Amino acid sequence: MSFQAHYLSSLKRHQAIFETLDKHAQDLVTLYQRCAESVQNGGKLIFCGNGGSAADSQHLAAEFMVRYKAERAPIRAIALTTDTSILTAHSNDYSFDSVFARQVQGLADAKDIVIGLSTSGNSPNVNLALKAANKLGAYSVAFTGRDGGEVKDIAAQSIIISCDETARIQEAHLFMGHWLCEAFDHTLEQKASH
Numbered sequence: 442m443s444f445q446a447h448y449l450s451s452l453k454r455h456q457a458i459f460e461t462l463d464k465h466a467q468d469l470v471t472l473y474q475r476c477a478e479s480v481q482n483g484g485k486l487i488f489c490g491n492g493g494s495a496a497d498s499q500h501l502a503a504e505f506m507v508r509y510k511a512e513r514a515p516i517r518a519i520a521l522t523t524d525t526s527i528l529t530a531h532s533n534d535y536s537f538d539s540v541f542a543r544q545v546q547g548l549a550d551a552k553d554i555v556i557g558l559s560t561s562g563n564s565p566n567v568n569l570a571l572k573a574a575n576k577l578g579a580y581s582v583a584f585t586g587r588d589g590g591e592v593k594d595i596a597a598q599s600i601i602i603s604c605d606e607t608a609r610i611q612e613a614h615l616f617m618g619h620w621l622c623e624a625f626d627h628t629l630e631q632k633a634s635h
């Protein structure tokens with residue numbers, strides 16, 4: 442396949458992703474409402490994932506903590522993928538599988554939302570983090586892909602991007618995270634105009 446044909450075929454996959462995201466519009470509104478309620482009650486948004494999804498976790502936590510578009514107070518958010526001392530000590534002394542669950546146990550409470558990003562839904566460390574969230578009474582959310590994997594039976598809410606290409610699923614997850622930021626900004630703007 443030529444580069445141009447390959448480019449066009451990747452672009453066409455976005456059409457399928459658009460349809461999946463369209464199907465999930467109401468799920469995202471529900472998620473926004475849960476997040477807004479959590480933040481209003483002193484809760485926080487906790488993200489985790491591996492590889493590209495680790496980067497997306499950090500990206501999204503930064504958007505909430507610092508700024509998306511609107512000037513606003515920080516929204517409490519953290520990614521569990523950034524502290525190399527915690528990540529290496531826990532993986533070395535215990536197990537990589539429980540590296541996020543340990544941090545959920547230490548940082549989360551029932552007011553929080555724990556969002557695991559996993560394109561396969563089968564990453565043990567993400568799945569154990571969401572199980573730990575469930576145990577604490579926090580709201581567990583999976584941004585996942587393919588057939589949803591194991592995580593769809595663990596998370597209280599799963600948003601599944603029905604596509605089998607990792608990169609396209611990650612792009613959809615980032616879109617969903619950005620949309621959540623936009624929903625927070627939009628609500629602030631609405632309040633300011635009243």
Ligand SMILES: O=C(CO)[C@@H](O)[C@H](O)[C@H](O)[C@H](O)COP(=O)(O)O
Pocket residue numbers: 491492493494558559560561562563564567607608611
């Ligand atoms: O970003 C990519 C490929 O696009 C990879 O780094 C990818 O994130 C890694 O293979 C992850 O370990 C995959 O984990 P998951 O999405 O299945 O939970």
